[in-house]
Structure formats: C-alpha cells, structure tokens
Amino acid sequence: DLEEIGCKYEQVAEISEFLLSRTKHRPHLGIICGSGLGGLADKLEEKDVFPYEIIPHFPVTTVIGHSGCLVFGTIKGVAAVCMKGRFHPYEGYPAWKCAMPVRVMKLMGVDTLIVTNAAGGINPQFKVGDIMIIRDHINFPGLGGSNPLIGRNDERWGRRFPPLNKAYDPNLIKLVERCASEINITSIMRQGVYVMVGGPSYETAAEIRALHILGADAVGMSTVNEVIFAHHCNIKVIGLSLITNKCVMNWDSNEEANHEEVISIAKKRANDLETLVLKIIENYTHF
Ligand code: HPA
DSSP states (O other), X not given: OGGGSSOOHHHHHHHHHHHHTTOSOOOSEEEEEOTTOTHHHHTOEEEEEEEGGGSXXXXXXXXXXXXOEEXXXXXXXXXXXEEXXXXXXXXXXXXXHHHHHHHHHHHHTOOXXXXXXXEEEOSXXXXXXXXXXXXXXXXXXHHTTOOTTOSSOOTTTOOSSOOOTTSBOHHHHHHHHHHHHHTTOXXXXXXXXXXXXXXXXXXXXXXXHHHHHHTOSEEESSSHHHHHHHHHTTOEEEEEEEEEEEOOOSTTOOOOOOHHHHHHHHHHHHHHHHHHXXXXXXXOTTO
C-alpha cells in the first residue's frame, strides 16, 4: 500500500503544532548536531528542551554518543532549533524517517539549516581535526534506491523530481570561508565531497579505495537524507564535516576506525567547529 510509504504531512503538522504550543521561540535557523558535536545546542540561550521520547510520532535515538532532544532557543540573537542527536538508517529507520525532523523545522518557520557530522577522511591530505565544508555529496544508499523522497510526492513540500546541484548553497559556502578566515582557522579548513554509506560497519580498505576513485573526500553514515528533504522544501543548507579519523586505504595498516575514537576526537575538536558556527550565525545578515 503506497499510503504506508513516506512522511505524512498531517503528522508533521501535528508535531510542529505540539512543539510551537510549548515554546515561545519561532526558529528561522535549524542546526543538526553530529556525533560528539551536541555542544552547539548547549550554546543556546533561554532554552526549551524536548526529549525525543515526549514528541508525538518522533523516532528516538539509539546510539551511544547521540543523546536525543530538540532544543529551542536563541543564539547570537537568532531564534534557532537544534537537533541534539539524529537518526540513522543503520538504526533501522527508513530514509524518510531519518529526514522527517527537517520537515518539522520547515513548518515551524526554518529557512536555513546547518548540518554537522563526524566523518572519516578519505582525501589523503585531510588531517584529523580538519573541518570540511561540504560542497557536494554522493548518496550511496540513494543511488541504490533508498532516497527519502521515495513514495507519493506531496507538492506542499516540493517537486517530484528536485534537482540537487545547488543543494549546498554556493553563497553560504562563500560565507563560511569568510567566517573561517575571520576566526583564523583557514589552516584546518577543507572543502569537498561527502559520501554517505549505510554502515554501521566501517568501510573496508577496498571500499575506501573505491570511494576515493569515485571522488569522495570524506565518508559518514548520515546527513544526505536531511539535506535532500531540506533542499526539496526550499531550505538553504550549510554542511560541515569534522574529520575524526583517517580512513584506512591499505591492507597492511594496523589502524582501524572505532566509534569511541570518533566521539572522543569530535569532542576534543568540537570547539573550532562551534566557534565557526557562531561566526556564521553572526555574519549571516539574512535573519
Ligand atoms: N566511516 C564512516 N563513518 C564515519 C567514519 C568513517 O571512517 N568516521 C566517522 N563517521
């Protein structure tokens, strides 16, 4: 039954009304905090916090290092809503459910979204602790048939066949570059292509080589579903990846990726990313 697939407008509206009737904030800006990057949400002032468990129709996070709540407040005077903890396909959620909170943001008035994530560095020049501005993505699960827009298209959100070539807003990429330079972190700034993989197992050396050949600079298990929903409903997107590990490309290496390292590096290096996001908000005259 096609009615069973995808995201119901009425459910999203119900969630949005539930939240707006319990907070005075009217957010223009949405922020999705990646693994170990929840500190951004703590920077909000006059916080209203909603654990995912109490929000109707909302999924709950199941991963250690991703506590789950929506946080409303103001940041640099801008009304914002933060997702502290996000949903991943490897938890068992369909792509549309991982992205659904973005549509809730849309109905609440959000028009700009900053998505962050922890990612593995594939580009050999990338170092642990670098921040990559996402210029484009490769949606590996999506190319294989797992796109969040699968199912009947509701025109209230957007078009049936949306283009994605400007999904990461070019003007906002320039803004991020200017902000990075103002806070003197250009030496750790990179720009590149984020590839989403399904996970939860980390990639083999052969997979990393393949992804490298395909043009990916960093790899992770999130973000693209949220970006597709955002672009579909005309929300502007900034994507930032914190490089938490270097991906292993040769069979002789004894290094291996592990979640504890990803979280601990993300927490250690989250400071630069948080400062950058604050600067972006300060300099984004649109609000
Ligand atoms: N691979 C996939 N996802 C990740 C990685 C990685 O190496 N690091 C952080 N998230």
